[in-house]
Amino acid sequence: MSAPLGDFPGGLKLPGHKKRSTQGPIRKTPISKQLVLPLQQHIGAAAVPIVEVGDKVLKGQRIARAEGHVSVCLHAPSSGVITAIGEHAIPHPSGLSAPCITIETDGEDRWIDRQQIKDFRQHSAHELRQIIRDAGIVGLGGAGFPSFIKLNPGVHHSVETLLINGAECEPYISCDDMLMRERADGILDGVEIMLFALRASRCILAIEDNKPEAIAAMRYALSGRSHLSQTEIVVVPTRYPTGGEKQLIQVVTNKQVPTNKLPIDIGIVCHNPGTAYAVGRAILHGEPLISRVVTVTGTDVPHAGNFETLFGTPIKDLLVFCETRRQPDEPFIQGGPMMGYSLAGDDLPITKTANCILVGVDDVAPPAQPLPCIRCGDCADVCPASLLPQQLYWYSRAKDFDKTRDYNLFDCIECGCCDYVCPSKIPLVSYFRFAKTEIMNQERERHKSDLARQRHESRLERLEREAQEKEERQRQRKAALAATKAAKAKEEDSTNTAEAADSVTEEKA
């Protein structure tokens, strides 16, 4: 074990509120009657269904295949019948619908044949990545990026350090904490496979110091594996947002990931312990990713805890199982109080990226009217990315998006520290999210208009070419006509002269 080497600017000490959900072990959520699986639960292209309505599926059976490179497969979380493939509400801040596969479970929960790999070292890293992709594994920390891509060092990089991000800095959330406490061995299984796939020389397990049980459990599991000598546990101080990828790298290695670069560019790859656990299950047990640990907590949840929940389980069922004091259709938060977003509606399913369902937050101030910015600079002090939130706010509000880019808007990790300290209660992150999606929309439109211009230009070219060809054809036809006419005239002429000659000879005769 070694001490952290660095530190990141800004950040906050927040009340953890984690005890509420760490009192009991991880419990299994009962299988719901209906499971709704959005085809896109990851970053990249949506999966493509390979089943039809009415098909019987088994637990773990693939129901949608990956489309393109940045995509993963989707599996049936339990056995049953496909009852619908179509639009369904998804847990997204927009409240919009997206294509989903709906399964009516039969309660038997019968597994498909599982291909277990006992010694993964017999396989190539490429094969292992393929299995991980086919198992539908994405980063379970929240973003949902396909994990197999992050397990590929590629030809241009060499990975020195695998960083397992067990910081879990956001208040209330404790799913990684509980997973590390209870399934430390499973996580290390995954770590071994990840190290092998990445050809990384060492692994650092970073855990915040407010999780002594998890640290002890991981340390104990690690002591049983003498061959993992290159793996160490680093206890990092509890501070929000230590769990941000770039922030944690700075804390643990004292290296900064440059703007517009990825951690892999400085030889580091970061994964979540939940993802490591899923990788271990997929390779050693042949189980695709069909469930995850979800923290259900908040002031309105008397029996808060962590629940191993099948994907597609309606959040409503999970909340009923936790005996939440929530009225139907009352909004709740997916994710934590700092970075999560409010959702409403009872019909939303648990997806791969759902780490926490938060119903009721302690000491929340009533929504107040934002006051004008007084330029106190508190937001810049707490910004972990060293940005100038008040400038970004100013330009986002004025819709001067070019300027927001100059101030590195896209380095903002939307951690919410600036919101938290703002004495004027300005919803800064909302402005930044607004500006980001506006800029992305502008880029999309620009791309579309470029395409339209290209198509219009090639159409004009084509029309011109066709007109020219037509003219050319007409000219040719005219020429041909003239030629035949001339030929005819000549023929007539020659016959005439011949006749004349004949008559002349006749006359002579």
Place this chain on the structure above:
Amino acid sequence: MLTAIIAITLLALILGLVLGFASIRFKVQGDPIVDQIDKILPQTQCGQCSFAGCRPYAEAIAAGEVDINRCPPGGEATIQALADLLDVEPKPLDEECGVEKPKMLAVIDEARCIGCTLCIQACPVDAILGAAKHMHTVIANECTGCELCVEPCPVDCIDMVETQPNPHTWRWPDPSHVDLQRRTGS
């Protein structure tokens, strides 16, 4: 006196040569301002500005023949961008040309389509697919919503529908507007 005249003449001669050389060596092909204006225009090629497409309009703006407020699909954002580029005062959209509408998409009712190809000929960006006496369809990703195909259709089977946002294209609402709504609501 004489030296001064000679010096100035020489200087003028040398600078003239330098300028002459530069004008040949660093000659800019095409008209960059037209390209820049064309880049800002939305490329719907709808002709609502009374020109036969976005590029002719851009050329006319560059020549100073028309105002910058004749593009309804681009709306206020385009006028603002053009005003910034050309350093002129933005004006409200010329109502003669039309009004700013949400993004539209042409949809062919395929059951009613008789396959006359008139819409294919009208589409400025080749976004309609089909052949004579065969059903036509719109390539949704490439349709600019210019409405030029609606008029020629003899059986009125083309509808313009508003494009719906999906979770990919969805944008976070403007917080200042949300505040305003709350303020006026309370």
